Amino acid sequence: MTRRAQDASGSDAAVPAAEDEREVRRRCRRALGVTTxxxxxxxxxxxxxxxxxxxxxxxxxxxxxxxxxxLVAFMLSNTASILVFSRISDMLGRRTIYLAGLVCFTTISLLCAFAPNATALIVLRALQGIAAATTVTNTTAILTDVFPSDRLVRGLSLNITAASIAQMIGPALGGLLVTFVGWQALFLVNVPIGILAVALGARLLPKLSRTRGPEERFDVAGAALSSTGLAVLLFGINRIGPWGAADPRVWTAILLGIALLVAFVLVELRISAPLLDFQLVRRPGRGQAYGAAFFNSFCRAGVVVLVGLHQQMVEHRTALEAGFIVMPLALLMMLCAPLSGRLSSRWSARTLSSLGAVLVVLGIVGLAGQLATAGAPLLLMTLWLGLIGGGTGLFTAPNTGSIMAGVSSDRRAVANGIRSMLFNSAQAAGTAVALLILTSWLGSSGVASYAANADDSTVRLGFAVAAGAMGLAALSGLVLSLARGGPWRAR
Known part of the structure; x- marks a missing residue:
């Protein structure tokens, strides 16, 4: 491989570019390792x-x-903070905000382990969600900064593979620690890993020069409206279960959240340096890709929570056993994410993401039937979860690559922030809707706590109905993935 340069006499000369190529690979490996x-x-x-x-x-x-x-306190605060930190990161530097967030996340994890009561733990989880927003916001943006455009989908697929490993390890590790040590260990284990992540990040993450936009002004009104609106809306959805759908407090919260988000959109359309740049969403195909990502995250979050609770409450398994049963979803995500990276040179994001979405729909339909059936074989549960995980692995990297493609360097954190906000909003909403349906069903059956054992047919039906709602979300994601348009084969 060579590049052209001019020698001292002004004539062209062929200069070996192998050293440049090695430098690019080294920077890519370091950024991928640290952010992962x-x-x-x-x-x-x-x-x-x-x-x-x-x-x-x-x-x-x-x-x-x-x-x-x-769970919900973390999701609410994390989702509400993402757009804010997206803009701050583009203004102040992604590396700085990323590392500061990791320091805060690690410190709060230590405090969570010693929470004296439920209220304290909920408050700390909300603060932990804010700190985690810096990592969620900047991971993809940093990779987009470092990776050449022709290698971005492959880099993202490797990052998603590692994320899948984390999602596979998480339930198993959670079950193991809860069963043999106690829930406090779930937070204590974050401390040494967090210290290592900060140390490596400070040493290895590149200090890239920032391309400033025409105005480096922070949108205070947009930040206040978006974060408050998202938090209030998701709060109202979550309270339907314990307060009841007819409670005026529920609809007050929901309507207030919607009103704040509408006001946020109106503000963003009128100012010159918005927190949310709607030009990013208006690009043909990108809006559909954002929507497809939302529904994929929505259904997957609900499925994981439902299966974990089902195995403990209905099948009377331990937290450790339930963790291992959920693992096939993340395992197949891990295996199929690199496959999507390799296939991206031949097939378009529309093709790969839509194929993945089809597999997710089929997996959730099968899973719903499994949850409703007494004594159903565990092997079938593994099959349906694997199908959901494999479909998600095929879907995510090409869909994310199509969102990030063509975004200028000064808007990359914002572009990824929109994706991350939708992803986390979907996780919060998916979890809230799944638990809402389930708790409503449990309440009608006289079951008051997740710690109770309940294996009658009414409870099983509640789990199946909640899974069916996740299936409708998965189908919506498939429709949007197909609707993005464009060719089926890669150009």
């Missing part, structure tokens, strides 16, 4: 907590409606 470690830290913590709900309910002696907040 930070992302895995956040994901392992998030997914391991899913298996700890029964243990936390018993430890703090709280009902299911309160225990939900050990």
């Amino acid at each position: 470690l930070g992302l895995m830290l956040v994901l392992v913590n998030t997914t391991s907590l899913n298996l700890a709900l029964p243990a936390l309910s018993a430890s703090f002696q709280v009902p299911a409606a309160t225990a939900d907040w050990f």
